[in-house]
Amino acid sequence: MFSLQRVSGIKSLNCVGGLRGICLALCYIGLNSAVSAQQPASFLSGPSNPESLQKSAITADYQIREGDMVQVSVFNEPELTAGGRVRKDGTIQCPLIGSIKIQGLSQMGAARLIEAEYRKDYLVNPEVNLFVSQFSVQRITILGQVQRPGSHELPAEKDLTILQVLGLAGGATRIANLKKVLVKRLVDGREKIFKVDVNSMASGNQTMMFYVHEDDVITVPESFF
The missing domain is CATH 3.30.1950.10 (wza like domain)
Incomplete structure (x- = not known):
């Protein structure tokens, strides 16, 4: 027989049964260590509200x-x-x-x-x-092969790529030609048209990143097979 006694937060055993008591004690310590190892360390956890941290960085x-x-x-x-x-x-x-x-x-x-x-x-x-x-209200217009064509409000505190903006319109339709998306923009009082390959951006080509501006008019054409 043996009895349990708590000392400084750790249970020790007063062994009466000799070797059997020692074995049980070792088993208990091993189990307790395994359970403790499974507890996540608080300092390894991520921020409690990563979105707010991200927004602060963006606002800066x-x-x-x-x-x-x-x-x-x-x-x-x-x-x-x-x-x-x-x-x-x-x-x-x-x-x-x-x-x-x-x-x-x-x-x-x-x-x-x-x-x-x-x-x-x-x-x-x-x-x-x-x-x-x-923040001022900024809007763009998205036309053509998207799920929700029309005027859309931009989150003013963050610059968005054309890929992200298409998400505001619900994404492209199944027949959209994302290799030849057109962006109409007023630059120094003159209208300019940019042709953007959104497919390349979606595949991770950083050199093809295209950021939208306020009052841009984006047209997603239909793909002809």
Whole structure:
């Protein structure tokens, strides 16, 4: 016979049966070790919310666009707080320095630009914080051989490839010709048409990646066999 006694979280055995008790003890320790080894270490687990981390990374790289609502503050200078929608010329209005173009810059890049302007004539070591409080609505049009043709809204905080955008339209139909997808775009006031091989992109050809722009008109033609 033997009895169990817990010592510092580990069960030890007071053996009465000699060798039998020792064997049972070894079996218990081995089983307990195996169970412990199967428990996943918490520090090996992935982030509890990877989507939020991904979105934060995307937002940090986001390029400010016309129509975005931005908020600007200067540390210890509350009278310089500003906010408003980015105008058609890509600018916002800031106290003292006036109109400044931030379109196409990241939030951090825009903040550094505003700091440089204040540093010229007004502040010794300004610390500017700028963030986009509301993204502008961007739309594209997808026509032809897709499941849901028509106008589609783009997630403004992330640049999408044409392959991802076709997913917004439910994907291509069975008779779509994905080797000759046409993208109509206004560039410097002139209309340009791009021919895109979506099949090559789908096969992992990184050199063929094509990113869509606001107001693009995408046409997926029918495949003629």
